[in-house]
Amino acid sequence: MKSMWGRKEKAGIPNVQLEESLDSIPEIPLSPILNKNIDMLKSVYKDCLDVVFREFSIGSEIDAVLLYIDGLSNTEEVDQHVLMPLIQLESPEHDSLFARIKNEISVSDVKEIQTIPDIFKQISNGNSIILIENQAKGLSIGLPKWEKRSITEPTAEPVIRGPREGFIETVRVNTSLLRRKIRHPLLKLKQMDIGRYTATHVVVAYIEGIADPTLVEEVTNRLKRIKIDGILESGYIEEMIQDSPYSPFPQLLYTERPDVAAASLLEGRVVILIDGTPITLVAPCTFASLLQAPEDYYNQIYLSTFIRWLRYLFFLIALLAPSAYVAILTFHQEMIPTSLLLTIAASREQIPFPALVEAFIMEITFEALREAGVRLPKQVGAAVSIVGALVIGQAATAAGLVSQPMVMVVAITGIASFLLPRYAIGISIRMLRFPIMILSGMMGLLGIMVGITAIVAHLCTLKSFGVPYLNSAAPLKVQNLKDVLVRAPWWAMDTRPEFSEETNPSSKSRNQMPSPKNNGGGS
Structure with a gap:
């Protein structure tokens, strides 16, 4: 019988259809026979010099294997906090083995996995996998580590007055920059993986109660409908989810600045962060927003x-x-x-x-x-x-x-x-x-x-x-023109744009108009 990855299938080793995305691979359960799991994984990761299989014994009694990708996992932390404690574990018992291992490993992110696709996803994210003899499940140890660029000022959106930090190519760092700007639990971050081979992490960010739920659902559904081999930059996604693909005008904003993304979230927009690129997409986009700069809101109104x-x-x-x-x-x-x-x-x-x-x-x-x-x-x-x-x-x-x-x-x-x-x-x-x-x-x-x-x-x-696209001008909304032709004072911009009226229309700022000080010396 010919295997779906192009070779004859070994006896007792199930097929894995690697031509499809990781989400569509059949949920093949792990076998309690350790050698069977190792043979199957080695056949999949054949000619992958960076995939490491470290076979060892837990307490010199129970056979196990540690699986990770060199360059994505923190090997020093794996050796110190995972491998060494397990080798030195005394008198392990099968009945309570997983509970004892979790206690011995000094790592916060430890989760159980039970299928082959789970191994593929976890190891690709930089996690280490432990498989044990006579156990039809494994452990994923969250110790990823890879090189990333430091946070610097974005060169494409410089400002004289304003923050000097910009997004980088690591999506988890970018979400932390958003969390630093908006420190509220209603900031929601939904992650999905797009791309059959790249499985690129894409995060949909919005503020619950401000963003229109219909808008959030529409953005999420359009992202889920994307079927492509890989996502290498935000332009792939922008082209696939816009309303009119043949229009010469951009239908999504893109920015490298966390303050611009945070301001968009506070207006009720949805932000899309893509792993591997500092460019973040913002939906919806209007013509007026294309002629607005972040510095407009930091300088004097005149x-x-x-x-x-x-x-x-x-x-x-x-x-x-x-x-x-x-x-x-x-x-x-x-x-x-x-x-x-x-x-x-x-x-x-x-x-x-x-x-x-x-x-x-x-x-x-x-x-x-x-x-x-x-x-x-x-x-x-x-x-x-x-x-x-x-x-x-x-x-x-x-x-x-x-x-x-x-x-x-x-x-x-x-x-x-x-x-x-x-x-x-x-x-x-x-x-x-x-x-x-x-x-x-x-x-x-x-x-x-x-x-x-x-x-x-x-x-x-x-x-x-x-x-x-001509929101506020066509159809005409006079109350929205305070941030189109002019930049009104913050105390006057007490309503959000039209696309968020149904959920929470009031109050970008609830401050009252500043009153002049009493120059007479009295209180």
Whole structure:
């Protein structure tokens, strides 16, 4: 009989279908015959040099085996707190053996296991397994240890005022960072494993009583429906659970900052943490949240509101500036003052291309330089992108390929895109800029209006986990605009966003408006 892992099955050793995920492997019970369990596990872990089988005797009387993965388990702690006490155990008895072993092992995380899939899961998590002769069950000893990166400031979301800590690639460290921010037992953390081969730990975090139970259930169900060989980064999950996979706009927020994740939880959102990546997903996502930065809530309200208005302005510039230049220069020259029109005409006198082609040349070149700066080493990336843009812009102007006004427009557009606080929305704007440029080159300002209308219509129909993408604006909720166009004082933001109204709508802050001090000296 041929085994499901590709070899002939040994007599008395059951099959294990390793082509499926660990959750779908049949619940094969452990055998009371120790050698039978060892032979089966060794056949599964054949050619795995890091899997260690340490056979020993408990009290020099009962045969046992210690199983662990070198590099995932803390071998020093295993030797000191597990192996040595068991070897020195005196007069062990089968009837009370497991109780005595638990007393002898000075490890807090000890659990009994009874099936083969349990061994696979525990050993992959860095735990050590003890199997004993004449016992149809084993023990999992929680002594994992692996290298992890230290907690540092996230480079993609820097702030001048605010916490300097960021998530890392270890999900258990990330959940502890959340627990430090929200020290309440109603912060719930549900874990599931996704991926047939990677079995990646994915944690769904929410605050019970604030998050809408329907939202939590929807997020959990979408994660459970994922069937894939492996999850190596949060982008795998983001693409599989979003509402409209073909939309150019991001439908989940992602962040490396624990304070942003904690603030999202307090608003009633759901946070998804993935083992192996510092990027954490937040659902649902709205358009307004993409233009908000964590520093908005740490600075003075006037400064935060001014910077927020500046972002909206430069969002429009990043999207429409090249298209408006092409449209006006091609179809609506009467809109340009005469002196400026003469200057532009003089600079374009030797340019062989129309304005649309000229804009495409510069935009594609600028995008290529930006990507090159990202991929190059940090020591030279910034210098190459900046110096390259200056040199190429000057050379293109001197060669008569592009005009000086076009170089200026593209430079302003690039600077505007850097003002957007979320990289995902910046990517969307960079992609949408090109079709709008084509429409402006074909129909002028009418083409721009057609493009804007199509984008707004798409945003009005877009949803993120059932929440309208233009939440607060369409449909209009005046009470929610206090954290969209402006950043209201904390004492005025006494309601949570709309998607959590059904559970606990009140009180991000229950503080009263500060009263002025009495300057007369009395109390």
